[in-house]
Amino acid sequence: MIGLMDFILPQASTSATQVDFLIELIFVIVGVWFILAEGVLFYLIFRFRKKEGVKAQYITGEKHEENKWVHIPHNLILVFDVIIIIFAIKIWYGVKQHLPAPDETIRVIGQQWAWTFVHPGKDKILGTDDDVAKVDELRLKVGTTYHFQLTSKDVLHSFSIPAFRLKQDAIPGRIITGWFKPTKTGEYDFQCAEICGIGHGIMQAKVFVENEADHNKWLEGQKEHIVLPDFFPAAPMNPTIAAAPN
Ligand SMILES: [Cu+2]
Known part of the structure; x- marks a missing residue:
């Protein structure tokens, strides 16, 4: 996909490209979420930094409009999990569970x-x-x-x-x-x-x-x-x- 793994270690077999595709897929999905989550974190830290006359609030996260910040990203991540699992099973089957005719x-x-x-x-x-x-x-x-x-x-x-x-x-x-x-x-x-x-x-x-x-x-x-x-x-x-x- 992005050739990152081939750069780290040569891909010298058909399974290598497939296994690496999975690693790169996970890397990209996790990477996008990582940047997004860190971006939001740093934005909020900056946006709600200490200000004169503003008192800090203690938020428990129990209210619906508060915990949807957890649920919505979580459900989105589940969708990506399913994508990874489908590819993983397909590749695992091809590499380990099935024998192509040998030369x-x-x-x-x-x-x-x-x-x-x-x-x-x-x-x-x-x-x-x-x-x-x-x-x-x-x-x-x-x-x-x-x-x-x-x-x-x-x-x-x-x-x-x-x-x-x-x-x-x-x-x-x-x-x-x-x-x-x-x-x-x-x-x-x-x-x-x-x-x-x-x-x-x-x-x-x-x-x-x-x-x-x-x-x-x-x-x-x-x-x-x-x-x-x-x-x-x-x-x-x-x-x-x-x-x-x-
Ligand atoms: Cu040994």
């Missing part, structure tokens, strides 16, 4: 204190010999719709790419699927966003969003493919929990 699927595995990213390789299919697993390095192609399958080997972690306005907890024993679509090439930060132990602060990775040519060149260079033990479908990672009756 590619990646796997993301958190552990104390690193991230493993499994890229599907040239055949674009996960679980095959040409999968490329990288530690703390996620390589994406711009304009591609990705699904991610997220899990954790040990404790709670959180998959967070601020430039994508994306955040999702990683839970051991569960595979959580979500999606994103990078829209801008560049190098972005990835940071664990759930306190997960003493190394939490250094549990960060780099996200590279590349154009198709650069991405294929990188893929070409991945000679030694690391094939991970099969997490998917996840074996019970905590035997005590697995043994407990449901």
Whole structure:
């Protein structure tokens, strides 16, 4: 809308522009009311300042003509609340509750204190010999719709790419699927966003969003493919929990 958020932090995914639209909408609505309310406040302070011979009055705000100063703005604000809620539900549904068809699927595995990213390789299919697993390095192609399958080997972690306005907890024993679509090439930060132990602060990775040519060149260079033990479908990672009756 006003590009303010993009200026603060690049908007590098489709969700980023939508989430930021909400933030900017709230900022504008609250901002207008803030200026209005402060304007009235300062006007009244100046208009009814101390004058010789005029005695101050104590107003309780109980009379109708007094408390309408509260009710009318309050009801107007409710209208704006409804506008914000409608947009919020629409965007939340699009970002979190709905999965568009993927072009590619990646796997993301958190552990104390690193991230493993499994890229599907040239055949674009996960679980095959040409999968490329990288530690703390996620390589994406711009304009591609990705699904991610997220899990954790040990404790709670959180998959967070601020430039994508994306955040999702990683839970051991569960595979959580979500999606994103990078829209801008560049190098972005990835940071664990759930306190997960003493190394939490250094549990960060780099996200590279590349154009198709650069991405294929990188893929070409991945000679030694690391094939991970099969997490998917996840074996019970905590035997005590697995043994407990449901
Ligand atoms: Cu973590």
